[in-house]
Amino acid sequence: MAETDRNPETFRIILLGTGSPRPSLERHHPAALVQWGDGGHMLVDAGDGVVGQLLAAEVPLQEVHNVALTHMHWDHILGYPAFVWGSWNAGRLKLTVTGPIGTRDMHQQLVESYYREQAEWAMDLRFPRAGFDEITVRDVPVGWSESIDGCLVEAGPVYHPPMHALAYRYTYRGRSLVVTGDTAKCDELIDFCQGVDLLVIDACAAAPSPELPPERRRIIERLHEFHASPQDCIDIAAQAGVAKVVLTHHLPGVVPEFDSAGYAGEIVTGEDLDIIEI
């Protein structure tokens, strides 16, 4: 499905996980795969379940060798060591991992430090050394950009205190996509999203259901300090002139509510394994 029908015009995103930290069978932790052309790709975030979701999307694990992380919150990286091992087991060689300040340290602590001894043992069993040793991990700032297989990839600003966090913008053959990671509404992000064809955005800060216990309601209300509400997402899309907006990072059981009167574009509530063409 995901690999066999690619051609030079392909540009799409596969939503691998559209959930939030609280585990759910319906929505996995945040992760998405951006694909362009015949082989260009970037895995954006690697929450719990990412390996299974890549398999469910029929993506050959060994071919995923570009990863971008938006930030180091657990729900975005719990699946990262599983991805490193799983893709290596499947035959992956080199790997490039890009993220904000803290990405190198995360890799050092979660992969290199604990698993080096086991990796050496695996290499004795003829696992290709490159799969563990040729992993390039780089901390990049807002404003970083690189052309990867014909796609311009840029790191942009978000507001997700106290974390160092990034959004990513992809421009391929005149079409464009922004994936925000976690963020509250902010002017810098609106500038970064100006005119894109597709915006995939954190809509986690939905209003809590009145049926929830007060303690849980208070936690959810505080989320708005660090996350956009569904209405914020629509407003950002409208202010940035975005053609289509996909809401993700949903809390269990929450159906996003918003007033779309001020937005002429298309609105999608993202579901796991949705494939959205750009």
Ligand SMILES: [Zn+2]
């Ligand atoms: Zn976060």
Ligand SMILES: [Zn+2]
């Ligand atoms: Zn998150």
